[in-house]
Amino acid sequence: MISYYSQLLGLILSAAVVMAITHHLLHGSGDSDPYREEGRLDPATIKALKAQAAGEKYSRVKPVVNNTPFFLPKIGRDFPDFNYTEMQRRVTTILVSYLRAIDQEDVSLLVGGGEELKQSLKLHLNNLKDNGVHENFDDIVVNRTEISKYFKDPGRCTITFQCSLECKHNKIIDGEVKEGSEEIGYQTRFEIDMVYIQDRDLVKNDSQKALGYNCPNCGAPITSLESKVCEYCGAAIEEYNIKVWTVTAIRECY
Numbered sequence: 728m729i730s731y732y733s734q735l736l737g738l739i740l741s742a743a744v745v746m747a748i749t750h751h752l753l754h755g756s757g758d759s760d761p762y763r764e765e766g767r768l769d770p771a772t773i774k775a776l777k778a779q780a781a782g783e784k785y786s787r788v789k790p791v792v793n794n795t796p797f798f799l800p801k802i803g804r805d806f807p808d809f810n811y812t813e814m815q816r817r818v819t820t821i822l823v824s825y826l827r828a829i830d831q832e833d834v835s836l837l838v839g840g841g842e843e844l845k846q847s848l849k850l851h852l853n854n855l856k857d858n859g860v861h862e863n864f865d866d867i868v869v870n871r872t873e874i875s876k877y878f879k880d881p882g883r884c885t886i887t888f889q890c891s892l893e894c895k896h897n898k899i900i901d902g903e904v905k906e907g908s909e910e911i912g913y914q915t916r917f918e919i920d921m922v923y924i925q926d927r928d929l930v931k932n933d934s935q936k937a938l939g940y941n942c943p944n945c946g947a948p949i950t951s952l953e954s955k956v957c958e959y960c961g962a963a964i965e966e967y968n969i970k971v972w973t974v975t976a977i978r979e980c981y
Contacts, residue, residue, distance in 0.1 A: 789916040791889040792875040802877060802886065814972065815872045818888045818919050821974050826864040841973040865895040888919045920976040
């Protein structure tokens with residue numbers, strides 16, 4: 728019995744010592760710290776923790792949604808000549824060229840893609856210019872490309888790919904980096920839509936019917952699907968997206 732009480736007393740004394748040491752380390756022996764007394768972190772610590780969390784989020788690898796094993800057999804049945812390896816390579820090439828076009832502020836650097844994608848790129852560059860922002864994408868490395876979605880609508884099919892990549896990314900305003908980093912690798916994902924128009928007459932949405940239906944000479948929109956000549960410049964019209972897989976949209980998914 729005496730041994731039991733001795734052990735219990737020893738545990739109590741040890742706990743008291745640990746509590747005293749912890750209190751000393753937290754509060755010190757000098758002036759009191761109001762943040763610590765109230766159980767709050769001081770502003771400098773909060774700022775450092777936020778910066779650390781932002782850096783980890785910025786550099787954390789973003790996994791892709793991989794539904795390729797599920798959708799590829801369906802796509803193969805619908806399109807027996809569909810070459811998945813070639814489409815992966817094509818999607819990756821267009822995505823990298825799209826980001827380089829943003830970096831260099833030059834639409835002509837876009838390799839492939841439909842008119843809709845080109846117009847979207849122009850709009851993005853104009854928005855950056857209007858806001859005095861220069862967006863950089865350097866050292867781009869695509870890590871993985873997989874199919875995430877597949878939709879088959881009347882007259883129109885859409886495959887959505889997801890690409891994970893690493894790059895040096897930042898936005899500069901008035902010569903100063905306002906977002907991103909010039910040193911830390913940025914991990915992100917992009918979604919890329921690839922569309923195949925089988926029959927315009929079956930497509931219910933008029934805006935989807937006219938996908939990429941623009942004058943190849945002046946870029947003016949074609950107001951009638953039956954038009955063979957541009958009403959603005961007189962150039963011959965060619966339907967680019969009939970029975971051809973065309974990348975129509977690229978968007979970052981955080």
